[in-house]
Amino acid sequence: MPKSTPADTLAWHIHARSLRYFDAIRRCGSIREAARQLHVAPSAVKRQLLKLEAEVGTPLFERFASGLALTAAGEVFARHVISVMQDARRFESRGCAARAGRQTRRARRGPPRSASIRLPDR
Template identity: 45%
Template sequence: MLHSRVLRYIDEVARSGSIRAAGERLNVAASAINKHVLQLEEMIDEPLFERLPRGLRLTPAGEIFSSRMCAGRSRNTARSRPRSATSRRFRAAR
């Protein structure tokens, strides 16, 4: 089963072109992101990223996966994202 966390990792690696940069942006260890990417690639039996000397690039399969799974995730999380405690307090103070 895919968790939204793994989809977020895939999306950020695709955007940044680097597992290390994605880890810095998400405040997650690069090794954890790499582990999840490798597990997903093994699960679907298809590489999602082409490993290059200067980073990663989506493969054609990765582009399809990213456009379908990650785009759907961003639409769903925008609607279902819980409000932060700060925004609830701000609304209550009005």
């Protein structure tokens, strides 16, 4: 198996807000509707999206007069975001269960892991 280079694999430390905003845009197909559902200004959603695309280094959405559509890189990123958000919901529900006195699995010890995502070539 060939060794990955920094150009092949990108690792980021992206804030939860950026992931929530990206997911809302993906589901709604527009920045304005995503902002309405998130109860924030459209300019804040747009700013987060531009920041995220700059960090990723590629556009995640194609812009059309009728709204936005995921690019190939956006599709890959969306699968990752959906997985991360599902994991967060599971973690939160287990935390609630632990606070309620129910038995939960013991947390793994050690340093946190970072995620790597391979984006398709442009």
